[in-house]
Amino acid sequence: MSRRLGGIPVCRTAVTALTVLTATGRVAAQTDTPIPSAAAIQLGALSLSPSIAIRDIGIDSNVFNDTAEPKEDFTLTVRPELQASVGLGSARLTGTGGGNFVYYQRYKNEQSTDGRLSGRFEMRSARLAPFATASRSRSRERMGFEIDARARRLDIDLSAGTDFEVTGVTALTAFVRRTTLAYDSGERFAGVDLAGELNRRSESAGVGAKFAVTPLTTISATVELQRDRFEGSSLRDADILRVGPAVEFGTAAAITGRVSVGYREFRPLHAGLPRHRGFVASAATTIAVLERTLFDVRANRDVVYSLDATSPYYLATGGGLTVTHRLAGPVDVIGIGAWQRLRYQTLGGSPLDGRTETTTTGGGGAGLRLTPNLRFALTYDLTTRNSSEPGDRHFDRRRILGAFNYGL
Numbered sequence: 001m002s003r004r005l006g007g008i009p010v011c012r013t014a015v016t017a018l019t020v021l022t023a024t025g026r027v028a029a030q031t032d033t034p035i036p037s038a039a040a041i042q043l044g045a046l047s048l049s050p051s052i053a054i055r056d057i058g059i060d061s062n063v064f065n066d067t068a069e070p071k072e073d074f075t076l077t078v079r080p081e082l083q084a085s086v087g088l089g090s091a092r093l094t095g096t097g098g099g100n101f102v103y104y105q106r107y108k109n110e111q112s113t114d115g116r117l118s119g120r121f122e123m124r125s126a127r128l129a130p131f132a133t134a135s136r137s138r139s140r141e142r143m144g145f146e147i148d149a150r151a152r153r154l155d156i157d158l159s160a161g162t163d164f165e166v167t168g169v170t171a172l173t174a175f176v177r178r179t180t181l182a183y184d185s186g187e188r189f190a191g192v193d194l195a196g197e198l199n200r201r202s203e204s205a206g207v208g209a210k211f212a213v214t215p216l217t218t219i220s221a222t223v224e225l226q227r228d229r230f231e232g233s234s235l236r237d238a239d240i241l242r243v244g245p246a247v248e249f250g251t252a253a254a255i256t257g258r259v260s261v262g263y264r265e266f267r268p269l270h271a272g273l274p275r276h277r278g279f280v281a282s283a284a285t286t287i288a289v290l291e292r293t294l295f296d297v298r299a300n301r302d303v304v305y306s307l308d309a310t311s312p313y314y315l316a317t318g319g320g321l322t323v324t325h326r327l328a329g330p331v332d333v334i335g336i337g338a339w340q341r342l343r344y345q346t347l348g349g350s351p352l353d354g355r356t357e358t359t360t361t362g363g364g365g366a367g368l369r370l371t372p373n374l375r376f377a378l379t380y381d382l383t384t385r386n387s388s389e390p391g392d393r394h395f396d397r398r399r400i401l402g403a404f405n406y407g408l
Helices: 010-030 194-198
Strands: 041-043 046-060 073-088 091-104 112-123 128-139 153-165 170-183 200-214 217-230 238-249 255-268 276-289 293-305 313-328 331-345 356-371 374-387 395-406
Touching: 170 194, 238 276, 255 293, 276 313, 313 356, 331 374
Parallel strands: none
Antiparallel strands: 041 046, 046 073, 046 395, 073 091, 091 112, 112 128, 128 153, 153 170, 170 200, 200 217, 217 238, 238 255, 255 276, 276 293, 293 313, 313 331, 331 356, 356 374, 374 395
C-alpha cells in the first residue's frame, strides 16, 4: 500500500515520475532527430552548444501556495536552450535563446510558454575592452518571495561599458544599465493590480576596478548609482547607492560563480518612508570537493519592492544549499535546504517595523548519471511559510519531483 505524505501518494508518484523520465529517454533515442550532443558543435567560426532539461516532473501538493484549501496537481517543465558564439576578428558575439514549456494536468490556466533571449558583444584592443549586453524575457515564473501568482510579465535588461587595462592584472571599469519590468495589464494578486503597482524602469551607472588575483579568480570593487521610477505611482520611487567588492571565479576552478558584499543606501523619495542603510550581499557559487561532492550555495540580502501600498518595500535575507555527493559509481545522494526572511517597512513607520515572514525548505533525493551529459534525479521537499500577522500568508507545500538533464 502506498504511504501518503500530506495527500501525496509517495510510492505511486515516484513510479510515475520515473516512468516519465524513462519514457522520455526512450523517445529521445528513437526520434528521427535525436537530441544533440552536449559538446559544442563547430561550424567554422560559429560554436553551438544545445541543451535540454525536463524538470519538476511530479506532484505539487499546493499549486497556488494556498492556506485554507491547497490544490494538488501533476506538473512538468521542458526547458530547451541553445548557446551560440562567433568570433569576428578582435570581437566576439555570444547569444543564448531558450524557453520554458510548463504543463499542469488539472489546472490548465497555470500552464505557460515562456521565452528568453540574451546576447553579449565585446571587443578587445591593446588596452580597451568595450562591451554591450541585452536580454529579454517573457514569462509567468513567480517573481521574488512575495507574489504567489504566476503572472505574465516582460523583463528587459540593457547595459554597456568598457574595461581599461592599467597593468597585466589590473583594469578600470565603467558601465551604464537600464532595466524594465512590465506586468501585463489585468494581472492581479491578492486583489492588487500588479502593473499599476510594480511596473518600473531602473537606470544605473557605475565605476570601479578589477584585479586578477589568479587566472581563474577576479576581485572587483565598484560604486554604483541607481534611480528607480514607477509608471503607475511615485510611492516607491527611490535613488540607490551601492558600494562594495565582488569575487568572480572562472568556470574551470574548483569554485565557480560570483560572491558580492557591500553597503547599500536606499533613499525613497516619499517623505513617509525612511531610508535604509546597511549591509547587502549576494552569492551564487558551486564548490567541488575531491571530485565527489558539489555544494551549490545561494545567498541574498537586499531591499525588494512590495506590492503592498501600506508596506512598499521589505528587506529580504536568506540563502540555500544543495549538496550532491557521489555515493558509488553513477549514483548521487542529494540534500536540500533553504531559508528566507522578509522584514517589511510600513508607510509612515519606524525602520522595518512591519510584519515578518519566514520561509523554510528542506528535502533530499537521489540522482543517477548515465553518461557525462545525461542525468536523472528524483527529489522530495517540504516548504513552509509563516507570518507574524494572521491571514492567508501561511502555507505548507510538499513536492516529489523528477528531473532529466541532457547537455547541461
